[in-house]
Amino acid sequence: MAILTEEKKDSVVILFAGDSGDGIQLTGTQFTNTTALYGNDVSTFPNFPAEIRAPQGTLAGVSGFQLHFGGVEIDSPGDSSDVLVVMNAAALKASIHELKNGGTIIANSDGFDSKNLRLAKYPDGVNPITDGSLAGYHLITIDVTKMTRNALSGSGLGTKETDRSKNMFVLGLICWMYNRSLDPTIEFLQEQFKKRPELIEANVKVLHAGYNFGDTTETPMARYEVKAAQLPAGTYRSITGNQGTALGLIAAARKSNLDLFYATYPITPASDILHELSKHKNFGVKTFQAEDEIAAVTSAIGASFGGNIGVTASSGPGIALKTEAIGLAVMLELPLVIINVQRGGPSTGLPTKTEQADLLQALYGRNGECPVAVIAAATAHDAFETVYEACRIAIEHMTPVIFLSDGYIANGAEPWRFPTAANLPSITPRFAKNDLRAGEKFMPYGRDEKLVRKWAIPGTKGLEHRVGGLEKEDGTGNISYDPDNHEHMIKTRESKVARIADFVPEQKTDSGAPQGKLLVLGWGSTYGAIRTACRELRKEGVEVSHAHVRYLNPLPKNLGALIKSFDHVLIPEMNNGQLVKVLRDEFMVDCIPFNKIKGIPFTATELKEKIKSILK
Amino acid sequence: MAILTEEKKDSVVILFAGDSGDGIQLTGTQFTNTTALYGNDVSTFPNFPAEIRAPQGTLAGVSGFQLHFGGVEIDSPGDSSDVLVVMNAAALKASIHELKNGGTIIANSDGFDSKNLRLAKYPDGVNPITDGSLAGYHLITIDVTKMTRNALSGSGLGTKETDRSKNMFVLGLICWMYNRSLDPTIEFLQEQFKKRPELIEANVKVLHAGYNFGDTTETPMARYEVKAAQLPAGTYRSITGNQGTALGLIAAARKSNLDLFYATYPITPASDILHELSKHKNFGVKTFQAEDEIAAVTSAIGASFGGNIGVTASSGPGIALKTEAIGLAVMLELPLVIINVQRGGPSTGLPTKTEQADLLQALYGRNGECPVAVIAAATAHDAFETVYEACRIAIEHMTPVIFLSDGYIANGAEPWRFPTAANLPSITPRFAKNDLRAGEKFMPYGRDEKLVRKWAIPGTKGLEHRVGGLEKEDGTGNISYDPDNHEHMIKTRESKVARIADFVPEQKTDSGAPQGKLLVLGWGSTYGAIRTACRELRKEGVEVSHAHVRYLNPLPKNLGALIKSFDHVLIPEMNNGQLVKVLRDEFMVDCIPFNKIKGIPFTATELKEKIKSILK
Amino acid sequence: MDQTTETQKLTAKDFVTDQEVRWCPGCGDYSILKQVQSVMPELGLKREEIVFISGIGCSSRFPYYMETYGMHSIHGRATAVATGLKATRPDLSVWIITGDGDSLSIGGNHLIHLLRRNLDVNILLFNNEIYGLTKGQYSPTSRPGQVSKSSPMGVIDHPFNPLALCLGASGTFIARSMDRDPVHLRNILLRSHKHKGTSLVEIYQNCNVFNDGAFEIYTEKATRKNETLFLENAKPLIFGDNNNLGIRLDGFTPRVVNLSEVSANDLWIHDDRDLGKATLLVRFFEDPAKEGHLPRPFGVFYEEDRSCYEDLMEKQVRLAKTQKGEGDLDALIRGKNTWEIN
Amino acid sequence: MDQTTETQKLTAKDFVTDQEVRWCPGCGDYSILKQVQSVMPELGLKREEIVFISGIGCSSRFPYYMETYGMHSIHGRATAVATGLKATRPDLSVWIITGDGDSLSIGGNHLIHLLRRNLDVNILLFNNEIYGLTKGQYSPTSRPGQVSKSSPMGVIDHPFNPLALCLGASGTFIARSMDRDPVHLRNILLRSHKHKGTSLVEIYQNCNVFNDGAFEIYTEKATRKNETLFLENAKPLIFGDNNNLGIRLDGFTPRVVNLSEVSANDLWIHDDRDLGKATLLVRFFEDPAKEGHLPRPFGVFYEEDRSCYEDLMEKQVRLAKTQKGEGDLDALIRGKNTWEIN
Ligand SMILES: Cc1ncc(C[n+]2csc(CCOP(=O)(O)OP(=O)(O)O)c2C)c(N)n1
Ligand SMILES: Cc1ncc(C[n+]2csc(CCOP(=O)(O)OP(=O)(O)O)c2C)c(N)n1
Numbered sequence A, B: 001m002a003i004l005t006e007e008k009k010d011s012v013v014i015l016f017a018g019d020s021g022d023g024i025q026l027t028g029t030q031f032t033n034t035t036a037l038y039g040n041d042v043s044t045f046p047n048f049p050a051e052i053r054a055p056q057g058t059l060a061g062v063s064g065f066q067l068h069f070g071g072v073e074i075d076s077p078g079d080s081s082d083v084l085v086v087m088n089a090a091a092l093k094a095s096i097h098e099l100k101n102g103g104t105i106i107a108n109s110d111g112f113d114s115k116n117l118r119l120a121k122y123p124d125g126v127n128p129i130t131d132g133s134l135a136g137y138h139l140i141t142i143d144v145t146k147m148t149r150n151a152l153s154g155s156g157l158g159t160k161e162t163d164r165s166k167n168m169f170v171l172g173l174i175c176w177m178y179n180r181s182l183d184p185t186i187e188f189l190q191e192q193f194k195k196r197p198e199l200i201e202a203n204v205k206v207l208h209a210g211y212n213f214g215d216t217t218e219t220p221m222a223r224y225e226v227k228a229a230q231l232p233a234g235t236y237r238s239i240t241g242n243q244g245t246a247l248g249l250i251a252a253a254r255k256s257n258l259d260l261f262y263a264t265y266p267i268t269p270a271s272d273i274l275h276e277l278s279k280h281k282n283f284g285v286k287t288f289q290a291e292d293e294i295a296a297v298t299s300a301i302g303a304s305f306g307g308n309i310g311v312t313a314s315s316g317p318g319i320a321l322k323t324e325a326i327g328l329a330v331m332l333e334l335p336l337v338i339i340n341v342q343r344g345g346p347s348t349g350l351p352t353k354t355e356q357a358d359l360l361q362a363l364y365g366r367n368g369e370c371p372v373a374v375i376a377a378a379t380a381h382d383a384f385e386t387v388y389e390a391c392r393i394a395i396e397h398m399t400p401v402i403f404l405s406d407g408y409i410a411n412g413a414e415p416w417r418f419p420t421a422a423n424l425p426s427i428t429p430r431f432a433k434n435d436l437r438a439g440e441k442f443m444p445y446g447r448d449e450k451l452v453r454k455w456a457i458p459g460t461k462g463l464e465h466r467v468g469g470l471e472k473e474d475g476t477g478n479i480s481y482d483p484d485n486h487e488h489m490i491k492t493r494e495s496k497v498a499r500i501a502d503f504v505p506e507q508k509t510d511s512g513a514p515q516g517k518l519l520v521l522g523w524g525s526t527y528g529a530i531r532t533a534c535r536e537l538r539k540e541g542v543e544v545s546h547a548h549v550r551y552l553n554p555l556p557k558n559l560g561a562l563i564k565s566f567d568h569v570l571i572p573e574m575n576n577g578q579l580v581k582v583l584r585d586e587f588m589v590d591c592i593p594f595n596k597i598k599g600i601p602f603t604a605t606e607l608k609e610k611i612k613s614i615l616k
Numbered sequence C, D: 001m002d003q004t005t006e007t008q009k010l011t012a013k014d015f016v017t018d019q020e021v022r023w024c025p026g027c028g029d030y031s032i033l034k035q036v037q038s039v040m041p042e043l044g045l046k047r048e049e050i051v052f053i054s055g056i057g058c059s060s061r062f063p064y065y066m067e068t069y070g071m072h073s074i075h076g077r078a079t080a081v082a083t084g085l086k087a088t089r090p091d092l093s094v095w096i097i098t099g100d101g102d103s104l105s106i107g108g109n110h111l112i113h114l115l116r117r118n119l120d121v122n123i124l125l126f127n128n129e130i131y132g133l134t135k136g137q138y139s140p141t142s143r144p145g146q147v148s149k150s151s152p153m154g155v156i157d158h159p160f161n162p163l164a165l166c167l168g169a170s171g172t173f174i175a176r177s178m179d180r181d182p183v184h185l186r187n188i189l190l191r192s193h194k195h196k197g198t199s200l201v202e203i204y205q206n207c208n209v210f211n212d213g214a215f216e217i218y219t220e221k222a223t224r225k226n227e228t229l230f231l232e233n234a235k236p237l238i239f240g241d242n243n244n245l246g247i248r249l250d251g252f253t254p255r256v257v258n259l260s261e262v263s264a265n266d267l268w269i270h271d272d273r274d275l276g277k278a279t280l281l282v283r284f285f286e287d288p289a290k291e292g293h294l295p296r297p298f299g300v301f302y303e304e305d306r307s308c309y310e311d312l313m314e315k316q317v318r319l320a321k322t323q324k325g326e327g328d329l330d331a332l333i334r335g336k337n338t339w340e341i342n
């Protein structure tokens, strides 16, 4: 073998790029699991094309999977990559700017034939992997297709199926580079192709071929050592945001002894929650694919009226359609969880890209004075906890709750030191019982000290009552046009939601001192990048703190105080400045907006520069 | 005759109240026109029950019409009334608190029989018009029913039809009280019953009977002299907000040489705009009653794409359903006017009551960064000018514009010194022509200095192009997933709307000095009450100014400066504090909210007290 | 709410609420309310097992007047709300109250999807061919040329044939009745309750304020016998002043024949289980002004047994539990691949 | 965009845009696009007179590939957008491109209302019985039991019969074709263009990624002859390997008969103007697995002449102008009652 070096590294960023057909997402996911199982901390960023299968070989068809793994804490998929694996010319062209100078390129030479070069729009006669234009990098070209076919010659598989396992060759090679076991992948393949043993055999063969290529090739190649991370002790699994959301919902239903009714209409990037939930009917989960978003939210309201936890999910355009019905739920004072997995907007916008631009819609996007609780997940595994919390608030405070996630959280994977069911906080619905004295009337809108009404569900004898969207008299719930009652009810619904703040934790700083020169205040999926930026800056001796807001309405009671204990507050958002509006209005503090509206996450580098520019 | 006095009065407030079946609205409207024709300034506030026809005689069925008229400037329907006309017991019970101490009550004794008293929920045996409980007022009881029947005995009409003209008796009597001619009403009746001369005769008879009753009765009655007002010279008509809106749309279409396509789905209180417009097809107006609000807004978008001015209207719940499609219009950069005649919310709320609680929905209620222009009418006749302006902005800036009105503006009437068509500002659509040089490609998203693209409508040879809701490359309009282009387009759409501020007037004060202790800053239908309150306070020597914002997005360029030139800024809103949020965020000025959320307008008295409390 | 103990049989009175009924005097809704209240006790259900769900409209005020559970939801969505309720609470008897605007205009989509999914609920469609609550605009069932607040020059929309639409949407129970025929209405209500699946009952309802007399010819002595056709299973289609007229199929076209010329045996025999017959029968929808037009049928046009969505849903849940066992939350959370760090 | 002068006749090429087509290799949408582009020149229209409007979905990408005016609107609303465009621009030839989810799920309401209003537009409904763009959830036309991303245990929704629904919604032109039969598709497209009114063409389209082979039995040599029935006016309903089978109506029920036993004269003769026949014909929708099932018809099921919404709208405008004269803005603004103040 010809090992160039045997470098040690704290962390490595690998970007796999190829045609949607090349199985890039699977390769990335498998290596993620493998290296996570090995004990690395990881963070991933899958980045698909908008088309189902854009024409093969075109730039539009490039599918990417970025993986950041290491022996240190990893909070983001990394700003730029150390290793770039490209299956064809388009992939190289689309991704080369993501590669560090001097980084390694592993290129499938077969993907650089004239056809592919043309499709990638390289000028005639130009071939980047032969014309030396990549001199600045460590270029390794391998004819993966040929290797794969050789490995499977005589396997009796057709070329179509043979070529499908190209990605296993790459995976095998990468496993060699980082000294990772092939077993997790082999197990996966055995599970995946249960019914087709010949495919198990073939893929495993190619996997080994890739690994052995590393051992045997003459091409000089670096081999790296990336130690296991010092993560808190415990049992871990890898999880994406949409998985976390699905599991969080099932867990909340279990712990509250309610049945989960999940009504939705498919939309990117929320659909995978439906796909996941529909696999778990043995938990009593009922998933309902409605005819549209309006039917989704209103059927969820019907289910909540019946004593279930009604949940509905969509992304921006679909949420817009639900806003009228959310108003009804506010009037009915029933539990309802509305999930918005945000994507690039406005309108259809950039469906497969990520953005945080639906916050104001969540807070204000309804007719009339129509307060709902709003909370946002920060990371993939935080989606589990946060949606669980959304259910708790909805059920215990009898109110709609909007849960905000986004495309980046939804699809990104990270290790999760998962909780046990027993350790999850309790959730206690308060059902109305018929304890009326003779002649006493049931008060559907009678309230407790939290201003919360009881849940009187059909089937309960003697509590028959009617609810609806017209203004109602407090207590009786009868329709009322009384002017004072209307104002009273508006204020009551407002206070009911405001008082949730008494039942949620105060805002803590995620890292850094609780006061000082600069607080970076984030919400949602900017968490990882902000955390990395602040950590690295503090290492450099820069004094900066990070706080991340989960509760967007009501805001944590101490948030104003926290903000005011810093000279400056920087608010990075993947939108045109939304949380900053809310805080300026709420606290009259001139927070500094920092916005990126490109459908892709902040990099730690961008944030560090911005922070420095403020502090110098 | 037995005239008690012959008082002179600057202004008088009359409240007509009765059963929905009693023709109260018509009586009020007729006297409004009569006294307006006489030259009074007037302001009215019709207040209907929510039910179509709530059971006769019940409190829920009471229909009210408040009229404020005078020889001085009248800006609001008045805080409390001088004269209360009640057709039955329920009407008295529902309205007595609106009457000034010592005010006059004209009661139809026939409406106080045991049945009516019971329906009005008076305790058994209690009859307010006989038990002296109204001693504090000047009570005049007349058996209007009997009088009417007498007047029509031998007319050959059945009692049902006879009794229907009761309201004419009251109208006649009121005309006598204020010395107003019966002719306008007689003309109206002739027009109204063209096809049924016997009804004309009958109603006119009863009208005279009422008038003569005033002359001849022994009952002591006050007769008042209310001089014509010193309004600016000119020709006047009376107009309601919904009428003004309808006329403004037709005028804008005419002046821009576009055809008006008005697509809507009926909803209170917006429906009357549809009813009015559908009468004017001879202006080329096309009204489309769609199957729902989504079809209404999207068909309007289709019409705008085709080169018409597409307009859609609804109230809160319906607007919620349109928010997704408004986002499409933002992406398409086509003219579109969205009318929201606000009503009590949230959800179905209080459909027949007024409120201003949809401002934040208008500004922020869409997914993604989705800026639209927002402007609001202040009074009935201002609705004409403002909706005209909405059309101008939509057409000249190629953008959706949300026009806010409310139930109070929609149904209230006031005199209007109407403009001539010739004097209306011009509106100039910029249609794209095919002036492409050979081989040159058409740029559907090419922009001028206002950042506005041209309107290339189907039928124009050589400009064939495709538009849609996905993010598009600036210039070409081709779909683009490029990160930088996305941010560029977000900023471009934002600036395009922001630059509208360069083409609208700066914010002026409506009354009072341009700087000082206190500015009362209003928007929408609070105009009249604020104006009255400030005028009266200045008379009392209190230094206070009033400014009223029409342009809510973008805000007038000088608004911040104006606000900052006052020690205090008071923002009265018929909501829970919405404009105040916007201004606090925008200008970091701690404006003082003053909110009333009762489905009814502010009274000048309420405002004066609040203002004083701030200044003392 | 009085605490009637369910031991003593319920009466119509037990379904009356303390809210005063707020429809215009003379509105057809009153008689429908009365019939529904009088039918309820015959269903052998407890009040708490019954839920009335409506949208928005005059008719949709209905739930406030029924002493059961109820929801006055939002415009057009009662069918969708009911879908979520019934899918999760198959034990409840769910009744949907909706108007021609509520169900056929804004609510059209949810209506047709409910019909195809066939949840076991009852839809009472109050058709008054007008928008009542919003004071008189035309609706999707208004007649061509009809003058209304929003159509001063007459309606130009071609109206829906509601039953043809509902049958086209694969409805499993299609019926028509009217406010003015209490006995018929009660019978149809009972049958719609008996039907396992979505029952669609169109009820002609007079709006005496904005569309008075829309159905006069079907309700007034002078005309009704010649204009209405009451459907009874296994009976020939016979109608007319003294049952002198019948319907016969000539080729694919139904024609009115005179019983003096044609024997009853050659007539169309009604069979509400025959989809072919039903598809033609719902087309008896001609303008009564038209010469030789067919009479308007009342009764049950079609009934089909088809499994209900909520049952299939429950079945999958049960199947999943038998196949995978009752879900184990810890196992779910831990997933397939885990690793230890210590 | 090349400046073809309309003097020289247009060709299919003139309708190709500079945008690269982005459907999966092998997708049925390609062939439909090809047929539409090749039919366009035969319509005798200028490119600028043609507008393609779509919703959202793979199929709805269509307008980007047509060198005409076009709008890729939002999900389910193409029909409503087109309504507003056609109502105000009757001079344009409007084509609606929609998928089974776009038109029958979220867009169901606008579809049925467009059909009843009968604006003169063409609807091409790409039915692949799946949600393609969102990567493989079932749709309202998916088969019972079908396994998809959102139905791992099989679909429990009863599917729509799209043509029965559209006919029930009073559609005036109802037809079916498929991606794999270019000649048939072109003919149907031409007829749908000729029809004055809303033309609904359901096109069976293969989604080879998420629902491959859904319509195989209608397209593959081995089965197609026995499973498909091609409709031709005035011709008897005959099909089968060597045209040996026919359809006869027995009572109200259509049955498959063998021509060796039944003479062609006794067969059902197709007449696309006969509503009775059409109502039964759209019910030829049985599961091909079922014993003795009817074949699936392709062609024009029904055509009816009925006035178009946009024409009636224009008519009222003209009538209003003749009755009241062209509107006078000043007169309108001044209204009936005015008074002077000086
Ligand atoms: C989203 C929304 N759009 C419009 C309305 C206004 N609205 C209330 S009821 C109604 C139609 C009523 O007609 P119908 O459904 O036939 O019931 P009816 O009053 O005739 O019984 C309309 C348009 C509303 N409440 N909500
Ligand atoms: C309001 C809204 N809801 C949901 C979506 C997501 N979505 C886009 S296309 C589609 C369905 C596509 O299926 P179909 O209409 O059959 O078209 P196909 O892709 O199969 O051609 C869905 C659910 C959306 N874009 N907008």
Ligand code: SF4
Pocket (backbone or CB within 6 Å): B052, B053, C022, C023, C024, C026, C027, C028, C029, C058, C059, C128, C132, C133, C206, C207, C208, C209, C210
């Ligand atoms: S408006 Fe018509 S439908 Fe509504 S309550 Fe009155 S009569 Fe009945």
Ligand code: SF4
Pocket (backbone or CB within 6 Å): A052, A053, D022, D023, D024, D026, D027, D028, D029, D058, D059, D128, D132, D133, D206, D207, D208, D209, D210
């Ligand atoms: S997903 Fe299916 S329908 Fe969509 S482009 Fe691919 S093959 Fe065609």
Ligand SMILES: [Mg+2]
Pocket (backbone or CB within 6 Å): C057, C099, C100, C101, C126, C127, C128, C129, C130, C131, C132, C139
């Ligand atoms: Mg109705």
Ligand SMILES: [Mg+2]
Pocket (backbone or CB within 6 Å): D057, D099, D100, D101, D126, D127, D128, D129, D130, D131, D132, D139
């Ligand atoms: Mg599809």
